[in-house]
Amino acid sequence: VGIHLFLATARALELKKAKMVLFGAHPLVKESFNNVRLPELIPLADDEDAALALLPPA
Amino acid sequence: VTSANVTDGSLHLQVSHGVADLEDGQRRLREFLGQRGAGERGIYRAELAFDELVTNAIKYAHAGGAQHPIAVSAALAGSEIVVVIEDDGPPFNPLEAAEPEKPTSLEEAPIGGLGIKMVRMSSKAMEYERSAAGKNRVTVRIDRD
Secondary structure (H helix, E strand, O other), rough: OOOHHHHHHHHHHOOOOOOOOOOOOOOOHHHHHHHOOOHHOEEEEEHHHHHHHOOOOO | OOEEEOOOOEEEEEEOOOOOHHHHHHHHHHHHHOOOOOOHHHHHHHHHHHHHHHHHHHHHHHOOOOOOOEEEEEEEEEEEEEEEEEEEOOOOOOHHHOOOOOOOOOOOOOOOHEEEEEHHHHHOOOEEEEOOOOEEEEEEEOOOO
């Protein structure tokens, strides 16, 4: 379903004052995301704990 | 995937517009390339091209909602994986889509364009032609390893 899904979801969440963080990406996927600087829009963490740390407290 | 076969060493798929079709097509592509010795990186890049370009064709070339099957073929040629995506929608050259600048914010980032950029940056070459039969044809060449 392409990168569209991530962008559309993150944008919809932002409109609701929520934030999306990705984690656990395969190194090849991470490389593709870094190529287009996606992590500047949707943070990319190494694991779940690191991802949760990037989110504001509930 | 509405049809799948291997002829003359090439995989040929007809993909309709459902998410399940995309997943099924990717699985068949991965198996085909893996059985022929393509490397993990090459297989990933071929899957990326398949996913982004078929999704693109569905979203933009067929924005009116008409159901046009999308033909995908893949083959190993020397040191390359060659993936060809063909559809009979209105002329649409994904390579002419404005390449997105550095994203500034989610609000301003273009939803389209980043996927094509990812494919371009992971492939050796990418070409578009409008065929004599009136089809959009995108060819992507990827290092097999």
